[in-house]
């Protein structure tokens with residue numbers, strides 16, 4: 001790998017990694033601040049993880065086991081999508097399987113509406129399903145989803 005590629009890759013890592021992560025964490029904080037019930041439930045999970053780690057900060061493996069934290073981050077990413085559109089350029093003529101009238105021509109731009117998919121009530125995410133199955137949190141999630 002030459003020096004220009006190393007520099008370009010480092011810059012992409014910085015740009016791609018800074019804003020996305022910062023924005024997502026800011027919205028996690030916003031949800032926790034405006035929904036104390038969610039905050040209480042997350043605190044419970046954090047306390048349990050600390051206890052299981054002998055009173056120390058939970059390590060990487062223990063954090064991977066934290067289901068409620070995982071759901072909260074997924075739901076935050078769904079509701080406050082960091083990258084709302086994905087863009088691609090078609091490299092060869094393509095017929096969408098199951099949609100014979102939709103033909104994508106070579107060199108056409110494709111925009112995948114990530115926000116639209118995230119907000120489509122016909123396509124609930126795993127996190128939203130999991131949260132909705134919890135009767136205590138149902139009202140809170142509905143409030144977040146409705147933007148109140």
Ligand code: HEM
Pocket residue numbers: 012013014016017018020021024077082083086087
């Ligand atoms: C909440 C945090 C993040 C979100 C939501 C996020 C989202 C995404 C998405 C949607 C893409 C695909 C873009 C596309 O294919 O058009 C992507 C690609 C990428 N992300 Fe992230 N990202 C996050 C954090 C990070 C971090 C922390 C880094 C690095 C330190 C990073 C580095 C990259 C790189 C290098 C790519 C390009 C990969 C490639 O095309 O081969 N991202 N990210």
